[in-house]
Amino acid sequence: MIGKNIYELRKRKGITLTELADRSKVSKSYLSNIERRLNKNPSIQVIEKIALVLDVEVKALLSNKLESEHLEVEKEWVEFVVELKRLGINKEIIHEYRELIEFIKWKKSETGNQE
Amino acid sequence: MIGKNIYELRKRKGITLTELADRSKVSKSYLSNIERRLNKNPSIQVIEKIALVLDVEVKALLSNKLESEHLEVEKEWVEFVVELKRLGINKEIIHEYRELIEFIKWKKSETGNQE
């Protein structure tokens, strides 16, 4: 489960594999292998380093069911999503509207964003 | 801390290094090295196997302060210890009386004992 958990938590945090590797001081090749379960038995030291960057406890990485299914995003983004929903734009529609994605990207780069 | 914790918990359980090694399917040479901190970075799989036999959670092994300082013994032994205390025999005295130890060993072998 460790690999899936790391992958999932990394995605939630919205950081890249390379960034997680760099910040946790774990080689990205190895991290890649762990996430894809080519390697399933990392040492505690590796796990602890990754947990630290992902900002979770070690046991969260070992667990077979991750706590919340919800993304953690900045409150401005929550407000933004709420606004989209108010306008009748749900996440199914988003997949079809490339322009909307572009707009979101633009908005993101304009407002400074991210951590 | 992992090494010290395993050693401590093993002693509390009253089992030998060899027995822990056999039951957890970890080589005793390696287990010996972990307990003496010649090796400080075991894999999760090794830790999980050891935790299972020691009957504690993984995080207990990773913790830097073990929960209770008290031994876990079968209730018959608690009663036995209570009786000794009632007779005015405290643990300081025990260290000086080899005969008492012998008696306890005999009692242990007679009553079947251990798990």
Add this chain to the structure above:
DNA sequence: AAAAAATGTTCTTTAAAAAGAACACAAGTA
């Protein structure tokens, strides 16, 4: 007291973790 068994350590060897490239591919930018 000698023999046998149990306990933990110290070797040597093997298997696997972890690193460090070089790599392929997509995405962004000129």
Add this chain to the structure above:
DNA sequence: TACTTGTGTTCTTTTTAAAGAACATTTTTT
């Protein structure tokens, strides 16, 4: 469209975990 940059994968190599003896000591049994 070409050029650069960012992302994750796939190699090869190095390091270390982990095993499997054989070993030295102590304890137990006869």
